[in-house]
Amino acid sequence: MSERTSYAPGTPCWIDLSTPDQDGAADFYGALFGWSVEEDENAEQTGGYRVARLRDKAIGGVMKVMQEDQPVAWASYVSVGDADATAAKAREAGGAVMVEPMDVLDYGRMAFVIDPTGAAIGLWQPGVNVGAGLVNEPNSLVWNELNTRDVPAAKEFYGAVFGWGFEDNEYEGVGVYTSLKLGEDTVGGMLDITGRVPDEVPANWLVYFAVEDVDATVAKLRELGGSVNMEPMDIVAGRFAVVSDPFGAVFAVIKPNPMGEGQA
DSSP states (O other): OOBOSOOOTTSEEEEEEEESOHHHHHHHHHHHHOOEEEEOTTTTTTTTOEEEEETTEEEEEEEEOOSTTSOOEEEEEEEOSOHHHHHHHHHHTTOEEEEEEEEETTTEEEEEEEOTTSOEEEEEEESSOOSOSBOSSTTSEEEEEEEESOHHHHHHHHHHHHOOEEEEEEETTTEEEEEEEETTEEEEEEEEOTTTSOTTSOOEEEEEEEOSOHHHHHHHHHHTTOEEEEEEEEETTEEEEEEEOTTSOEEEEEEEOTTOOOOO
């Protein structure tokens, strides 16, 4: 389903970018994915937060980093019925609350938590904004993946907080990959990055955008000043690459195989 008006609790529903240069990011992603990134009508009350749109549907948000130590990164949010109760569950499960639950005008209520393996994830209790209005199409969100070095601890935490189940499968060239399950639905993935990436790379949630042609997208990204962390390659889910925008935010692009499409 591409156009969305709701998300079941426990489903990744929104992404946003923290960047030192909103205008530069707007130009970059506009040229790469065809997004329009415009100021919100309530920009003064939301710290200048902007919404990226494709075909007039919300794709995600773009905000300026507020503190020197705030990472330049794409963040994922999971839809929840009660942000306060879910944040409390995160604490009880061994995580930490990085941003306490707070209202964002009438758009919704949000919080940010850190799992016991070090990855940060947002909680979104929908109000007027239920989440992304368009997913699973070229140039939109198609997959959210937890990259961690402690899969058992992550399973215990996310199972307790979001009620997720887990399905492990082994794939050639990938090794064991864990699907995140909400009932019968697959809502994301998890990968043990031990030995796969430099030790200084922290546990993180990686955002994937669907594209029509990975190689062409990567070539265009380079022309626009981005960099390539992992060159295009074929995996069971499709052809993908891991890249960075000109300001350092990491994301992935993928042309999914018919049976490899994500949930978002």
